[in-house]
Amino acid sequence: MTSHKLSHVTPRTAARLPVSLRLLLLCAALCAPGQAQTPTPMPEDDEVLSVRTDLITVPVFITDSRGRRVAGLQATDFGVRAGNRPVEISYFAAGTSRVALVFALDASGSAREHIGRQRAAALSLFSQFGKGSRVAVLAFADTQDFTLPF
Known part of the structure; x- marks a missing residue:
């Protein structure tokens, strides 16, 4: 196959x-x-x-x-x-411009140097979504915390 x-x-x-x-x-x-x-x-x-x-x-x-x-x-x-x-395209469906998305950001000591890149990637991705979209941010290290809930 x-x-x-x-x-x-x-x-x-x-x-x-x-x-x-x-x-x-x-x-x-x-x-x-x-x-x-x-x-x-x-x-x-x-x-x-x-x-x-x-x-x-x-x-x-x-x-x-x-x-x-x-x-x-x-x-x-x-x-x-x-x-x-x-x-032949036998099935076609337009997607939605609204999404609800949770960004999980690693804030542990091993990834601190990457936080800026994580933030930039998250903002770049979110900018692609429509106006009705929602985002939440979950930061985790030793514990997890919704830094920005929906």
């Missing part, structure tokens, strides 16, 4: 790419061959459940030249190719 793996692209990096390049990268990631996996032998008394799915979730953010999200896109606005052949 072949698995598909998408490369990690941060929202900030993705926002700088033209739409056509983002779609090309998306298609390349979908068509990339998966890594071979050796199955773990199962004891004979265990029941084995096999599942096959043809649904591949591909999260994308489309922005205009000013970095604002483009609303109202439909499946017909996208193209997916596999092996240089077009693939």
Whole structure:
């Protein structure tokens, strides 16, 4: 069985790419061959459940030249190719612009030097969400504390 793996692209990096390049990268990631996996032998008394799915979730953010999200896109606005052949998009769902998110920040002594980077990454990520989004901050070291509850 072949698995598909998408490369990690941060929202900030993705926002700088033209739409056509983002779609090309998306298609390349979908068509990339998966890594071979050796199955773990199962004891004979265990029941084995096999599942096959043809649904591949591909999260994308489309922005205009000013970095604002483009609303109202439909499946017909996208193209997916596999092996240089077009693939029908049989299911398309627009996501939500509102999220509730908890940032867990490591404030222990071993990570103190990284707190600034953690904060910058959290702010950068949160800036990608819509106006109705909510965030909470959970700082943890020896104990945990909601520094900023919802």
